[in-house]
Amino acid sequence: MNGPAGPLVAVCTGHRCAALRRLEGEDDALGTSLREAVRGSRGGVLVASPCVGACARGPVVAVGQRGEGQQHPSTVVWLGDLDAARREEVATWVARLGEEPGAEVSDALAVPTALLPAVLAVRGAPLAASPPQAASPQPPPHPSAPPTHRRRRLPRPPS
Numbered sequence: 001m002n003g004p005a006g007p008l009v010a011v012c013t014g015h016r017c018a019a020l021r022r023l024e025g026e027d028d029a030l031g032t033s034l035r036e037a038v039r040g041s042r043g044g045v046l047v048a049s050p051c052v053g054a055c056a057r058g059p060v061v062a063v064g065q066r067g068e069g070q071q072h073p074s075t076v077v078w079l080g081d082l083d084a085a086r087r088e089e090v091a092t093w094v095a096r097l098g099e100e101p102g103a104e105v106s107d108a109l110a111v112p113t114a115l116l117p118a119v120l121a122v123r124g125a126p127l128a129a130s131p132p133q134a135a136s137p138q139p140p141p142h143p144s145a146p147p148t149h150r151r152r153r154l155p156r157p158p159s
Helices: 015-023 032-039 084-099 113-118
Strands: 006-012 045-049 061-066 076-079 119-123
Parallel strands (some): 006 045
16 A cells, blocks of 8 residues: 655664663653654654664664655665764654655755764665765875784793
8 A cells, every 4th residue: 555755764673772772761662752753744654673683883763755655765764873862863854854745865855964974874866975075195104114904923021
């Protein structure tokens, strides 16, 4: 069954992600602010997902935007390392996606700047990148410097 356009949010409810949210004061596995943002959006769907396997980067959520008549979003952004402030930013973003249901995640409503460090992966259209930063050139190592990838062994004391 294809419903109206709207945000689709999947929240990892695996042991680690749920525990991290509880440690930061969330009252349930999905989070009150995110639940309210999806509930208040037109066509929004909130999915409780079992462990997605990104435990080292938890808590993890996926955000997508379904178009009119679509069951699945064409673009999905996976976000991790979501502390309380970032979860509030996700809730605000989802609320905006619900206000403009025809917009794609990668279009005008791109990932908020505050969430860019939390992006783990993007499925679908490429993510709008932030302005490129000039890479500072690294000087070549001194010829007599030891390689940085090896450890130097200290001499054994005489016995």
